[in-house]
Amino acid sequence: MSGTWVVFEGGDGVGKTTQIDLLAAWLRSHMPDVVVTREPGGTPLGVELRAAVMHGDHVAPRAEALLYAADRAHHIHAVVRPALERGAVVVQDRYLDSSIVYQGGARGLGDEVERISMWATEGLLPHLTVVLDMAPTGDRLERDLDRVERETAAHAAQIRAGFLALAERAPARYAVVDAARPVDVVAADVRAAVERLL
């Protein structure tokens, strides 16, 4: 496959959407075929699965993991693989690391989650995963948080640690970018990491 595939990962609220938009605009000024997509929800079927998994009634953790994997299987088959085969640059919001970190780690489903996604995608891995990294509570001190904020921060800290651990496991395929800095500074680092691939 002749294309280039860049995935963005990170906790909720780290600025993925903004950085994806900026990277896509820059890429489009340099090359003709740039595909911006996301999981869950990068296909018509995926939009339905996204609604089911994110806005449905309580979804059992294993059902949730399988819905993300189903979205992923279809998305890779219908969008990502064809785009890479024709030589496009694919910029994607979240991929299987999100399942490893959210379902495998935070929900406690363990290593099988990764195997399910690898089966779903026939083992397709991005050329680069950009982890947008940010401390969950910013400058606030633990003692200034109420109970709910503390729980939310603990969950976010677990998610953050999960992505950093994945990046450490395969540093050649990752760029960890400090996302707590101004948008244009973060964007410049992202662009530099992607430029090295092209």
Ligand code: TMP
């Ligand atoms: P997003 O709007 O940033 O893409 O958020 C989607 C939410 O879904 C986010 O909280 C992370 C979660 N998610 C998982 O739990 N597992 C997954 O495999 C994916 C792709 C997303």
